[in-house]
Structures are given as structure tokens and as C-alpha cells.
Amino acid sequence: MASGSLPAGIKWWSGGKSPYNVNYGKIMMWYFLVSDSFTFGAFLISYGSTRLGSDYWPDPNHVFNSFPFMGHANLPLAFVSLMTFILIFSSVTMVLAVHEGHKMNRKGVEKYMIMTIIGGLAFLSCQAWEWTHLLTGSHSVLVDGKVEHWATTITKNPFGPMVEHAGQLVATPGPQLFGGFFFFITGFHGFHVFSGLIINIIMYIKTRLGHFDQRGHYEMVEKAGLYWHFVDLVWVFVFLAFYLI
Amino acid sequence: MSSVASLHESELQHAGHDAQHEHHQQSFLTKYIFSQDHKTIAKQFLITGIIWAIVGALFSVLFRLQLGFPESSFPILEDILGKWAPGGKISPDFYYALVTMHGTILVFFVLTAGLSGTFANFLIPLQIGARDMASPFLNMLSYWFFFIGSIIMATSLFIQTGPASGGWTIYPPLSALSDAALGSVRGMDLWIISMAFFIISQLMGGLNYVSTVLNLRTKGMTMTRMPLTVWSLFFTAILGILSFPVLLSCVVLLFCDRNLGTSFYLSDIIIAGKVLPHEGGSPILFQHLFWFLGHPEVYIVVLPAMGLASEVISVNARKPIFGYVAMISSMLAIVALSLIVWAHHMFVSGMNPFLGAGFILFTLLIAVPSAIKVFNWLTTLWRGNIRFTPAMLFAIGFVSMFISGGLTGIFLGNAALDIQLHDTYFNIAHFHLVMGVAAFFSMFAGLYQWFPKMFGRFMNNTLGYIHFWITMVGAYLIFWPMHYSGLAGMPRRYYDYSNWESFKQFGGMNKFISIVVIIVFITQLMFVFNFFYSIWKGRKVREANPWDATTLEWTTPIRPGHGNWPGELPEVHRWPYDYSKDGKEFISQITPVGEEETGPHH
Amino acid sequence: MSSFEVPSQITIHHEPAPNTKRIWRAFWILSVVTLGELALGLSIYNIHKGPNPSEMMVLFFKGVICILTLAKGYYIAWVFMHMGDESKLFRRSIVVPLLLFIWFIIAFLHDGNAYREARDSNAGEFKVIKNDVPAAVLERGQKD
Structure with a gap:
């Protein structure tokens, strides 16, 4: 770990300088992220509260068990792990871009920014596939004595408790809010990924145009990086809340 | 690690040089409308806040007419309000809309944006010796997001089904179902959208205030040399950053429930004989989320008020503030506690009682830092050489209101008492005194005190005294009797009490309160007149430091330009409360500590 | 629209981090931890499928997963977001509110x-x- 302490001998809080040796823009970005973590935190905690407040909650392994082009194979957690790795990897390329920025190496920043942008696009595409799969999939549900075929939407959930019907095990309607919270929170996270992507594209263009070389530092890339890592950080917790536990 | 750059000073000088030359290039649009000067933005917040305050107070006059004179009708109301007051009598739907809007407008738009928006923008850079906010551009956006939110909220007043009418706390299911009330049809959506803009505005403002206070203090301005106003606004910004995002989550989920058919807050509802498909949500979840913001919001309102009052009291008592460090640490304690006590607003809503016990404990702890502050103000006044300017009177009034309202808070913090008192007028009296009237008093104190700095003119003193005495006496006449009717069980939120045998005895009292409300409202209009009249016609300020104060804002020119100080930024050598020291009236913060000066040197 | 320069607030410039080894190390740690979480998640799945799902066992695994997730959060913030390089007070000002x-x-x-x-x-x-x-x-x- 790098040393995290400022050199002694300077009166850091005496005014006329930043007490943290950090520019205001980065301070604002960090505190914005603290603030935003409360937005996400409120969503996830509401989800937890609702889940504990419900008599039955579907096992995520039953809901998220498919993989593109694998048909009906039962592969719990596989696809979402792929998504997690994509996002972590794009975080790595982002931090490498910031690193190249410190060295004022424009070509390096460009290369890694492109890789980050591709990572973001890949993640969003995966999410699009997953949403489509849930919204168009069809599962048998026993509703009022009849078997219907439901997809998972914000108001319908075909993963309720199993009952026996005509000699077969059939699911009953599950808690509506499973879909509500899932689509809402992953959607809100996806929106963050999307806006991070836009920011990254702008940073890439500005790098290409040499704006940061003129300015003499790549701090903007660093701030965009902070946002991007935050999106990754949030995903770690979304992954935890929706898929793992 | 590399070398220490001595770049800093030269850059500061360079900045001062720029500031002198920038006056020529501004058009009307960049100088007054899309201004990035923190002083202009402060005035924009202030004037928008004043407009909202008039609207919000007018609404209270309207519903007080109904409460005070339930049997009478006022034909003029029908002429103005049309279908909302058929036959000159305010309709029940409109009554609830008025109460809701009164709360929303005053809590959010006036006492949050109008109070801390004005004074944080105005005072932080001036009192810490900065040329402007850390990011003047975001600061400008902060105002304009507030403006957009204001416009949307104002629009909701004019739509056919009327503005939101579920109370300012917009509890679902009332607010979530458009069949439940007229105000829940479209007014509620506009409320939510407006509030989203407002939250973004607060966030941008708050981030700016925090990073400005941290990074842009001038040389020598250590954290413990900042005036208490800056401390209080700093803490307010922190509270806003931590709690407003939760309100955003809260209302966005409500928006989904309203418009997308989710059921985050809804379960098992029959409306108009129809069973709704919503299932599984919990309205108590909404209350938790709402009050997670809602309680810190109370302190977002009252902390700046405390800071302003501290400063005004110290300056006008010609004494150092008593217990400067205790003041700061008690504010810090209030910030920390206010974030963990939210559910004391929910003792009657069916929350788990075991959990409630924890919340009672934390809530009652707040009494400690609050009492420390009160005693510090009183000790500052003690044997002071007090100048009874209008600002000082309002600051003392603030202390009085804060004590009167705060004491009843100890009653309400206990669940056992709160269950009896929560839904009565006792509670109304409590929170109006402690956060409504008290915060307004401090805002007035701040305005009378810093008006000369804002506009280079004084406000009229005589009108100021009249304003103070009528408001002070009026506020107590309005809210004191409510304690008694509340203890007697008179419930909140009723449209007409004359239908109940048990509340008829309060008819006379209600009438009395309503009459006082009208008188106090007219007095506030007089203040508004004084304010605008004085901007153009008030007595001119002739000296840079009319109040003989020590803080940095009085070392600027009488009407500072963008950049605040021509030339270099001042350097600070002492704390801001050196009054009546060593036989001197006051010693400005920029005066170096003399050799013969007695200690302690802060 | 004119405005003056906001003075540079950085007193000391850090030298750029010497190499990228730290970043890749964090990446491998994150990957391994994620794989560990997956393994635990799948064992929860199998316990659920099994004949007598043990509530305690499931709860224990879930607790371990939560701790692993916090560890991941730590590495992302400290290494990727360079929080480890910031001053101690700045770190605290971010972490304390999160408590x-x-x-x-x-x-x-x-x-x-x-x-x-x-x-x-x-x-x-x-x-x-x-x-x-x-x-x-x-x-x-x-x-x-």
C-alpha cells in the first residue's frame, strides 16, 4: 500500500491551501460519490427491508440461471459473474488510463480509455440481454386454479412457492416486488453505467483533441475514473444483494 | 514526494489583479441573471425565497380563515380562487392542498433554499476570505435547478386537480393513488419532479460549500478561526449531502408506484370498492426513508439559524461568543445525532416498539448539545454591552423561540407521551416554534445584519422594530394557545372543528389565532416593503464596517465586486470574536497580534 | 463571462505511481474473491436443493459473502480509486459518514x-x- 500521510512540517489546516492536498474538483467528486452511495444504499436497504418483510422470497439461483446461446441449461450465477468480471476489468483499464495520465502519455490514455468504453458497452449489452430474457421468458404459474405463462416483470413474478397441481409441481405467483426492485435497482445502476460511459467518451474525445496536454494534467480523466470505479463498486453490492444472498 | 511549490501566493495576487479588471466585460445577462458571482447568486436565492415565503404565508392565512371562521364565508375568495372556494368557503380538497403547500414551500423552498442558500452563498466566501465559491459555475447551476424546481411547483398550483394535498410528508398510500385525493392526480407527480430538481440543486450547493470551506480559506484562517456562521453552514451542507439523496430514492420509488404499477409502498388496498393489484410493499418503509431525510432536514433548517444568531449576538453584545469550541462541538454532536433519530416521527405509525426505544434514547440525547448552545447564547448576552439593533432583537427572539419550542421537544421525544400528543396541535406548536418561527427569526436577524453588505444601504430601523415586536408577540399568541388545545386532545389536520362537541370550546381560541395570523402576515409584508424600498432608497452605508465587527466581510469595499477584495486577499491573524479586549472595542481578524496584547491568542 | 483563476490548491505534487504492479495485484485479488463468492453462492444453492436445508449454514455462508464483498469494496476504493494515496483525514472524512x-x-x-x-x-x-x-x-x- 502506498503511504497515505501528508508530509509533516507544513501546517495543512492553516489556510491558503487545501488541507488534504487535493483540488476542489476531486473533493467534490468524492463527496458526491458519498452522497450517491446513500441513494444506492437507500434503494438496496429498502429492498432488504421489503425482503425481510415478505413471507416468501424467490431463490435468485432459480431466477438467474441462464446464459446466452446455452438454451435451457441450468447455469446459476454464470452470466452475472461474467458481467461482474467485465465491469472489474473495465475498472482495471480505467485505472491504467489514469496511470498513463499521470505520466502524461496521451497515446496510453487513449488506448485504455477505448478499452474502458468497450467494457462499459459490453456490460450494458449483457444487461440488455438479461432484461430481455427476464421480460420475455415464460414460466408456468398457477393462478386461480389455472396454469398461466408469465414473464418476470415489475408487477408479475412467476417464482412463488411450489404447489402440487394435477400431479405436477407448479409455481404460484411470487412477490411482485422482486421484479420491482430488481428492474429498478439494476436499471438505476445501468443508468449510472450509461452516464459513466458518456463521460468516458467525452474524456476520450478531449484526450484525442489534446485538451489535457494543453492543460498540463489529466485530472479530468482521474475524476471520470473515480465515477467509473464507483459504478463498479456499486455493482459489487448489487451483485451481493440480488444474486448471491 | 517532491518540492513544496511556492506558486500559491503569486497565483493569489494574479487572481486579485484579474478581479479588478473584469467589470467592463459583463452584460446584464451575465451580471444579474446567469451570474457566477456568489453574492449575486445569494441575492437570487434570497429574492426567490422571499417570493415563496409570501406565497407560503398567504396559504396559511387562507387556511386559518377556514379554521378560525368555519361558519362564515368570504365571497372575495370565490372571485380569486374560483371553484376552490365555492360560495366563498374554502373547499376541503383545497384546504388540504393549502396545508400541504404551506409545509412544502416553507420547509424546502424558504427555510432550506432561502435560508442556507442565501447565507451560505453570501457569507462563506466573504467570511473565509475567498474570491468566490470553489466552482462558481456549479453554484450558478445550483440556483437554476432550484429555479426550475420552483417553476414546476408553482405550475402545480394552477393545474385543474390542484397541487399535492397529502401533507408535506406525502405519505402513501394517500399520495400514491390518484383515486385517493384530488391532489394525488397530477399535483403529486409535479411535486416529486420539482423535489428532484430541488435535491440536485441542494447537492450541487452543498458540495460547493464543503469544498470551499475546506480548500479556499485564506492564509491564517484555520478551521478554529472561522466564524460560527461558516461552521454552521458547513455542517448544514454536510447534512444535506448525506440526507437529501435518501429523499431522492424515497420519492423516485413513490413515482414508480404512481406511474409504473410497482408496489414498493402499497399492499392490500381497496379503493372505491375495487381491490388493487398492489401487494407486498409497506407504507412504513416510505416513512422510514422520508424521515431519514426529514429529520436531518429539521437541522438543515435550524443549524444556519443557530450560526447566524451566534454571530449577531456576539457582535451586538460586544463580547466574544461564550464557549466557541463548545458551540462547534455541540453542532457536530447535533449533526451526528440528527442522522440517527429519524424514526421518532413514527411512534404512532406502527413501527416496531422495540426499535422505538433506541430512537427515544438517541432523540433525548439531542437535548444535551441543544442546551449547551442555549446556555452559551445566554452567557454571551450576560453583562454584555448590548446594542438593541433589529438584528440583535431578532437573534434574541430566536433564542427565546428555540427554548420554548425545544422544551416541548423533550415531551415529544418520549414515545409514551408522543402517542398521546403526536397528532394534536401540541405537535404543531412544537415544530412551528422550534424550526419555523425560530429559523425565520434568525433569517431576519441575518438580513438586518448583512443587508448593508448585500446592498450597500441600511434597512429602516423603525420599521424593523415594529416588525420585531409584532412578530415576536404575534408568534407567541399564535402558537402558545395551541399547546393547550393540543393537550386537550384537539387533533391536527381537521378541516372543521365546529362539528365536534368536544372541540367547540376552542372556537374562540381558533378565531383569535386566525386574527393574529392576519396581523402578523401584514407585518411581514411591511418587512418585504422595507426590504425592497431599502435596496434603492435606504440610508447609504458610508463606512466599510458599520457594525464594528471583526469578521472579514467588513474588510471589503462597501460594495465589493466579483472577487470581493481588490488586490490581495487579506491574511488572518486571530479568531473572529475579539470584542472588548485590552480596552479596544473590537480587533479585526486581519490585525496582527500585538506584542503587548494579553492572551489567550486564538 | 469572465472569472478569475481559482488558485491551485495542491501544495505538493505526488510523483506518478512507479508501476502498475499494485493495480494488477488488486485485480487478481478481486477476481479470486469473486470466485470464492461464487463458490459460496453455489453451495447455498445446493444446500437449498438438498434434503434438509440448514438455515444456520445458509446464514453463515451469506455472512461470509457479505464480508468478502466488503473486502472487494475496500480494494476497489483503496487501489483503483487511489484512496490509499490520499491523506488520512481525507480518507476519514469519507469513511466516517459511511458508518x-x-x-x-x-x-x-x-x-x-x-x-x-x-x-x-x-x-x-x-x-x-x-x-x-x-x-x-x-x-x-x-x-x-
């Missing part, structure tokens, strides 16, 4: 749980209302 989450989570989850218990103890009454709306209620609705 609020402890009470936030405890209170909300506790109350969610209490809500279920309160409702289930009155479950019978709720069923009556949902399946069989009293005639009086329906009538009043039609009149409105």
Missing part, C-alpha cells in the same frame, strides 16, 4: 422483519379482506 450505514441497515432490516411478524400474527384478518370484500364497502364504492 451511518450501520444504523441505517440495522433499523430498516429490523423494522422490515417486525412488519412481517406483525402482519403474520393478523394474517387471518387480512385474508378476509382480500378475498371477500364486504358488501357494504362495495356498495359505497358504487355510489361514489
Whole structure:
């Protein structure tokens, strides 16, 4: 770990300088992220509260068990792990871009920014596939004595408790809010990924145009990086809340 | 690690040089409308806040007419309000809309944006010796997001089904179902959208205030040399950053429930004989989320008020503030506690009682830092050489209101008492005194005190005294009797009490309160007149430091330009409360500590 | 639109981090931890499928997963976001407010749980209302 302490001998809080040796823009970005973590935190905690407040909650392994082009194979957690790795990897390329920025190496920043942008696009595409799969999939549900075929939407959930019907095990309607919270929170996270992507594209263009070389530092890339890592950080917790536990 | 750059000073000088030359290039649009000067933005917040305050107070006059004179009708109301007051009598739907809007407008738009928006923008850079906010551009956006939110909220007043009418706390299911009330049809959506803009505005403002206070203090301005106003606004910004995002989550989920058919807050509802498909949500979840913001919001309102009052009291008592460090640490304690006590607003809503016990404990702890502050103000006044300017009177009034309202808070913090008192007028009296009237008093104190700095003119003193005495006496006449009717069980939120045998005895009292409300409202209009009249016609300020104060804002020119100080930024050598020291009236913060000066040197 | 320069607030410039080894190390740690979480997640799945799902075992695994996730969060913030390179007070100013989450989570989850218990103890009454709306209620609705 790098040393995290400022050199002694300077009166850091005496005014006329930043007490943290950090520019205001980065301070604002960090505190914005603290603030935003409360937005996400409120969503996830509401989800937890609702889940504990419900008599039955579907096992995520039953809901998220498919993989593109694998048909009906039962592969719990596989696809979402792929998504997690994509996002972590794009975080790595982002931090490498910031690193190249410190060295004022424009070509390096460009290369890694492109890789980050591709990572973001890949993640969003995966999410699009997953949403489509849930919204168009069809599962048998026993509703009022009849078997219907439901997809998972914000108001319908075909993963309720199993009952026996005509000699077969059939699911009953599950808690509506499973879909509500899932689509809402992953959607809100996806929106963050999307806006991070836009920011990254702008940073890439500005790098290409040499704006940061003129300015003499790549701090903007660093701030965009902070946002991007935050999106990754949030995903770690979304992954935890929706898929793992 | 590399070398220490001595770049800093030269850059500061360079900045001062720029500031002198920038006056020529501004058009009307960049100088007054899309201004990035923190002083202009402060005035924009202030004037928008004043407009909202008039609207919000007018609404209270309207519903007080109904409460005070339930049997009478006022034909003029029908002429103005049309279908909302058929036959000159305010309709029940409109009554609830008025109460809701009164709360929303005053809590959010006036006492949050109008109070801390004005004074944080105005005072932080001036009192810490900065040329402007850390990011003047975001600061400008902060105002304009507030403006957009204001416009949307104002629009909701004019739509056919009327503005939101579920109370300012917009509890679902009332607010979530458009069949439940007229105000829940479209007014509620506009409320939510407006509030989203407002939250973004607060966030941008708050981030700016925090990073400005941290990074842009001038040389020598250590954290413990900042005036208490800056401390209080700093803490307010922190509270806003931590709690407003939760309100955003809260209302966005409500928006989904309203418009997308989710059921985050809804379960098992029959409306108009129809069973709704919503299932599984919990309205108590909404209350938790709402009050997670809602309680810190109370302190977002009252902390700046405390800071302003501290400063005004110290300056006008010609004494150092008593217990400067205790003041700061008690504010810090209030910030920390206010974030963990939210559910004391929910003792009657069916929350788990075991959990409630924890919340009672934390809530009652707040009494400690609050009492420390009160005693510090009183000790500052003690044997002071007090100048009874209008600002000082309002600051003392603030202390009085804060004590009167705060004491009843100890009653309400206990669940056992709160269950009896929560839904009565006792509670109304409590929170109006402690956060409504008290915060307004401090805002007035701040305005009378810093008006000369804002506009280079004084406000009229005589009108100021009249304003103070009528408001002070009026506020107590309005809210004191409510304690008694509340203890007697008179419930909140009723449209007409004359239908109940048990509340008829309060008819006379209600009438009395309503009459006082009208008188106090007219007095506030007089203040508004004084304010605008004085901007153009008030007595001119002739000296840079009319109040003989020590803080940095009085070392600027009488009407500072963008950049605040021509030339270099001042350097600070002492704390801001050196009054009546060593036989001197006051010693400005920029005066170096003399050799013969007695200690302690802060 | 003119404005003056906001003075540079950085007193000391850090030298750029010497190499990227730290970043890749963090990446491998994150990957391994994620794989560990997956393994635990799948064992929860298998416990659920098994004949006698043990509640305690599931809870234990879930607890371990939560701790692993916090560890991942630490590496992302400290290495990727360079929080480890910031000054101690700055780090604290970010981490201390986040401690609020402890009470936030405890209170909300506790109350969610209490809500279920309160409702289930009155479950019978709720069923009556949902399946069989009293005639009086329906009538009043039609009149409105």
C-alpha cells in the first residue's frame, strides 16, 4: 500500500491551501460519490427491508440461471459473474488510463480509455440481454386454479412457492416486488453505467483533441475514473444483494 | 514526494489583479441573471425565497380563515380562487392542498433554499476570505435547478386537480393513488419532479460549500478561526449531502408506484370498492426513508439559524461568543445525532416498539448539545454591552423561540407521551416554534445584519422594530394557545372543528389565532416593503464596517465586486470574536497580534 | 463571462505511481474473491436443493459473502480509486459518514422483519379482506 500521510512540517489546516492536498474538483467528486452511495444504499436497504418483510422470497439461483446461446441449461450465477468480471476489468483499464495520465502519455490514455468504453458497452449489452430474457421468458404459474405463462416483470413474478397441481409441481405467483426492485435497482445502476460511459467518451474525445496536454494534467480523466470505479463498486453490492444472498 | 511549490501566493495576487479588471466585460445577462458571482447568486436565492415565503404565508392565512371562521364565508375568495372556494368557503380538497403547500414551500423552498442558500452563498466566501465559491459555475447551476424546481411547483398550483394535498410528508398510500385525493392526480407527480430538481440543486450547493470551506480559506484562517456562521453552514451542507439523496430514492420509488404499477409502498388496498393489484410493499418503509431525510432536514433548517444568531449576538453584545469550541462541538454532536433519530416521527405509525426505544434514547440525547448552545447564547448576552439593533432583537427572539419550542421537544421525544400528543396541535406548536418561527427569526436577524453588505444601504430601523415586536408577540399568541388545545386532545389536520362537541370550546381560541395570523402576515409584508424600498432608497452605508465587527466581510469595499477584495486577499491573524479586549472595542481578524496584547491568542 | 483563476490548491505534487504492479495485484485479488463468492453462492444453492436445508449454514455462508464483498469494496476504493494515496483525514472524512450505514441497515432490516411478524400474527384478518370484500364497502364504492 502506498503511504497515505501528508508530509509533516507544513501546517495543512492553516489556510491558503487545501488541507488534504487535493483540488476542489476531486473533493467534490468524492463527496458526491458519498452522497450517491446513500441513494444506492437507500434503494438496496429498502429492498432488504421489503425482503425481510415478505413471507416468501424467490431463490435468485432459480431466477438467474441462464446464459446466452446455452438454451435451457441450468447455469446459476454464470452470466452475472461474467458481467461482474467485465465491469472489474473495465475498472482495471480505467485505472491504467489514469496511470498513463499521470505520466502524461496521451497515446496510453487513449488506448485504455477505448478499452474502458468497450467494457462499459459490453456490460450494458449483457444487461440488455438479461432484461430481455427476464421480460420475455415464460414460466408456468398457477393462478386461480389455472396454469398461466408469465414473464418476470415489475408487477408479475412467476417464482412463488411450489404447489402440487394435477400431479405436477407448479409455481404460484411470487412477490411482485422482486421484479420491482430488481428492474429498478439494476436499471438505476445501468443508468449510472450509461452516464459513466458518456463521460468516458467525452474524456476520450478531449484526450484525442489534446485538451489535457494543453492543460498540463489529466485530472479530468482521474475524476471520470473515480465515477467509473464507483459504478463498479456499486455493482459489487448489487451483485451481493440480488444474486448471491 | 517532491518540492513544496511556492506558486500559491503569486497565483493569489494574479487572481486579485484579474478581479479588478473584469467589470467592463459583463452584460446584464451575465451580471444579474446567469451570474457566477456568489453574492449575486445569494441575492437570487434570497429574492426567490422571499417570493415563496409570501406565497407560503398567504396559504396559511387562507387556511386559518377556514379554521378560525368555519361558519362564515368570504365571497372575495370565490372571485380569486374560483371553484376552490365555492360560495366563498374554502373547499376541503383545497384546504388540504393549502396545508400541504404551506409545509412544502416553507420547509424546502424558504427555510432550506432561502435560508442556507442565501447565507451560505453570501457569507462563506466573504467570511473565509475567498474570491468566490470553489466552482462558481456549479453554484450558478445550483440556483437554476432550484429555479426550475420552483417553476414546476408553482405550475402545480394552477393545474385543474390542484397541487399535492397529502401533507408535506406525502405519505402513501394517500399520495400514491390518484383515486385517493384530488391532489394525488397530477399535483403529486409535479411535486416529486420539482423535489428532484430541488435535491440536485441542494447537492450541487452543498458540495460547493464543503469544498470551499475546506480548500479556499485564506492564509491564517484555520478551521478554529472561522466564524460560527461558516461552521454552521458547513455542517448544514454536510447534512444535506448525506440526507437529501435518501429523499431522492424515497420519492423516485413513490413515482414508480404512481406511474409504473410497482408496489414498493402499497399492499392490500381497496379503493372505491375495487381491490388493487398492489401487494407486498409497506407504507412504513416510505416513512422510514422520508424521515431519514426529514429529520436531518429539521437541522438543515435550524443549524444556519443557530450560526447566524451566534454571530449577531456576539457582535451586538460586544463580547466574544461564550464557549466557541463548545458551540462547534455541540453542532457536530447535533449533526451526528440528527442522522440517527429519524424514526421518532413514527411512534404512532406502527413501527416496531422495540426499535422505538433506541430512537427515544438517541432523540433525548439531542437535548444535551441543544442546551449547551442555549446556555452559551445566554452567557454571551450576560453583562454584555448590548446594542438593541433589529438584528440583535431578532437573534434574541430566536433564542427565546428555540427554548420554548425545544422544551416541548423533550415531551415529544418520549414515545409514551408522543402517542398521546403526536397528532394534536401540541405537535404543531412544537415544530412551528422550534424550526419555523425560530429559523425565520434568525433569517431576519441575518438580513438586518448583512443587508448593508448585500446592498450597500441600511434597512429602516423603525420599521424593523415594529416588525420585531409584532412578530415576536404575534408568534407567541399564535402558537402558545395551541399547546393547550393540543393537550386537550384537539387533533391536527381537521378541516372543521365546529362539528365536534368536544372541540367547540376552542372556537374562540381558533378565531383569535386566525386574527393574529392576519396581523402578523401584514407585518411581514411591511418587512418585504422595507426590504425592497431599502435596496434603492435606504440610508447609504458610508463606512466599510458599520457594525464594528471583526469578521472579514467588513474588510471589503462597501460594495465589493466579483472577487470581493481588490488586490490581495487579506491574511488572518486571530479568531473572529475579539470584542472588548485590552480596552479596544473590537480587533479585526486581519490585525496582527500585538506584542503587548494579553492572551489567550486564538 | 469572465472569472478569475481559482488558485491551485495542491501544495505538493505526488510523483506518478512507479508501476502498475499494485493495480494488477488488486485485480487478481478481486477476481479470486469473486470466485470464492461464487463458490459460496453455489453451495447455498445446493444446500437449498438438498434434503434438509440448514438455515444456520445458509446464514453463515451469506455472512461470509457479505464480508468478502466488503473486502472487494475496500480494494476497489483503496487501489483503483487511489484512496490509499490520499491523506488520512481525507480518507476519514469519507469513511466516517459511511458508518451511518450501520444504523441505517440495522433499523430498516429490523423494522422490515417486525412488519412481517406483525402482519403474520393478523394474517387471518387480512385474508378476509382480500378475498371477500364486504358488501357494504362495495356498495359505497358504487355510489361514489
